[in-house]
Amino acid sequence: MKTIIEPERKDWTRILKRPAKSFYDLEGIVKEVFSDIKLNGDEALRRYTKKFDKVDLSKIAVSKAEISNAEKKIPETLKDAINIAKNNIEKFHKSQTIEKKIIETSQGVECWQESRGIEKVGIYIPGGTAPLFSTVLMLAIPAVIAGCKEIVLCNPPDINGEINPAILYTASLIKITKLFKVGGIQAIGALTFGTESVPKVYKIFGPGNQYVTIAKQFALNKGISIDMPAGPSELLIITDKSANPVFVASDLLSQAEHGIDSQVICVANNINVLNNIEKQLNIQIEELPRKDIAREVIANSKFIYMNDMQDTIDIVNEYAPEHLILVTENNDFYIENIINAGSVFIGNYTPESAGDYASGTNHTLPTNGFAKTYSGVNLDSFTKKITFQKITKEGINNIGKTIEIMAKTEGLHAHKNAVTVRLTSENNVNYGKSITR
């Protein structure tokens, strides 16, 4: 790792700079796959699945039998764990429901907001060696709570044409039934255009490799919404002498095992604390199956000594970490002053992995500095708010003059007239006669 002592403000941007990635060389293939799927639908999906996933599928949709078989393959201990996590995630995301509040802004003028679930959403779950059923929980649970009517899940099949039973079990537990064996660019293309098997959706959620990331940007350009721009995962920890270095090291390593592009930063107001964490890192890293990845990430990590609390929170807000762990005697100061972060973990007994799996918060979070403008996935991500207004005759009398003056000043006479005809109407049934001033 690199240890940096009290960096000057002018150097912060350089020190905090994330490695830049250019995706331009992938655009050609994404464009090609998208055009093909738009034109050839399922046939194209089967062809790409054969090419990339090495399997010849007869049916792209997962059958009911496959779903019910999955349940038998899952150990009871895993089922219990998934159930506990599901309950916590449900509790927290249900608490995000907004109540309808009718506001009388002027007498006779009532305004309110109501939330509606986005009708059609797509959830992409990447493939790979391990089944990411935790991401099924994180994306499908709020979609169901939001009342999304059609929830479509795509996951690449294995070489036998099967979806991992943990994914199927988790989806079925949340009552997601539209599951498709398709991955990568072709999955995002299918959700964008729709095919004979896969329904077109309005918004696409979920992580993925650089192909999926580019494909989601393409979907966005085709008028489909996406959850957020993707990037490598990140963790920043603020520590002081109250932090347990064994715990801090374990958290840094849990971030470091994700992939060689993961970002790890540790800030402390005490050099001994940093040294103790480093010692622990060296001990714990040896016992990890993914130690080669973790070692590379730790080698690129940054340990920053910063004495001043305001400087510390300023540099953190400048970086805008996806995950922020606070283990200091002054956690309340940092909670109050943090502006840019995805999810915050407070105290020695709150590891990041709790939020990744089971505390109840969402693990789909803004990376790459997007915490400056984006929230992590939450109930809002699956809904949109409609505003309503209901004005009485008294109400339009109260605000009508205001509207007339403003519309006239903006040169919009028909806008003014829409009020004028109402102000000058003797009653609300005045058919067949034009009333304009």
Next chain:
Amino acid sequence: MKTIIEPERKDWTRILKRPAKSFYDLEGIVKEVFSDIKLNGDEALRRYTKKFDKVDLSKIAVSKAEISNAEKKIPETLKDAINIAKNNIEKFHKSQTIEKKIIETSQGVECWQESRGIEKVGIYIPGGTAPLFSTVLMLAIPAVIAGCKEIVLCNPPDINGEINPAILYTASLIKITKLFKVGGIQAIGALTFGTESVPKVYKIFGPGNQYVTIAKQFALNKGISIDMPAGPSELLIITDKSANPVFVASDLLSQAEHGIDSQVICVANNINVLNNIEKQLNIQIEELPRKDIAREVIANSKFIYMNDMQDTIDIVNEYAPEHLILVTENNDFYIENIINAGSVFIGNYTPESAGDYASGTNHTLPTNGFAKTYSGVNLDSFTKKITFQKITKEGINNIGKTIEIMAKTEGLHAHKNAVTVRLTSENNVNYGKSITR
């Protein structure tokens, strides 16, 4: 207008199709201006302002003297109107503040969300013949309530190098002081990269012509967030015999005067109602200063006869109008079943222009079908939510096993270990010794 009787579902997509627009021929100029501004800053801004706005500016920033002079130029009646609108918009947007709710998902596991204002936001107000001070109210008021620290407003100067006093007065009333005389592509470029005068921001809001629309898409590709994709304004009205045709016609015309690409649709379960509205349109249109524009829009408008209420709401949800006016005996049915709309106006005395100016709701709304996934601008647009979690030793004992099983199944052993070291620690100070299972 075109009257359509009970269209079949299979024809809805075609009937509701909005005119497609290709912006590809504008990309070259946007790209050129962006590169120029990134490289040459203020000098480039001055050059483009001279070229497009025909004025040679010495200072790009609006001075304090200009702001205080503006107040003297505004009639008291307009000041009063702006004040009333401001109060209503403030009341409604303040009501959108979320309260912190701490949820104990499992014993010892507390999760909550907190909102933070986006630190740096840009507001673009277009130029043209009339000063759009109402858009200043709609964008600056929620930005201030959200606690955005730096609010930057850009508006193109007139031929004398001045900003309309109504814009300056309104901005100053809301305590916006960073005002710049720059418009079009160059304004969006300046907010994207920052120049000597204009600060770089994290998110850009505001309407504009097709150049501004493309420039905002470019900003998005540079990692700057934007409020929403833009498109021509739209109004759909659902009426029955309870609707006053004079009022309905005035509302359709207020939409029609915006521009020749405005969209106007009127649905009724009664042909006489449609006929009466048409008669009123023909009378009222003659008295409008912008009757040429309105006539062209009305000629392209659609009058749809639909008898069934469910069919009616289904076709409306399929169209997803920016503005929806309900003037029927069954408004409650439509309120309950509307899923896709920007803002809804209920009853004979609620003209769309009320929401455009003074009822309190926002007038920056999703067009072009984006109401299927986007909300209109509201307090959320200027904030992002951070999740927090605080777990006690008891809490990690309660959910630790769950996390361990899930992490192990996903093949993330360091994630599991971050819990294991905590579960097996005798106390929270256990320095210098690695504890792993």
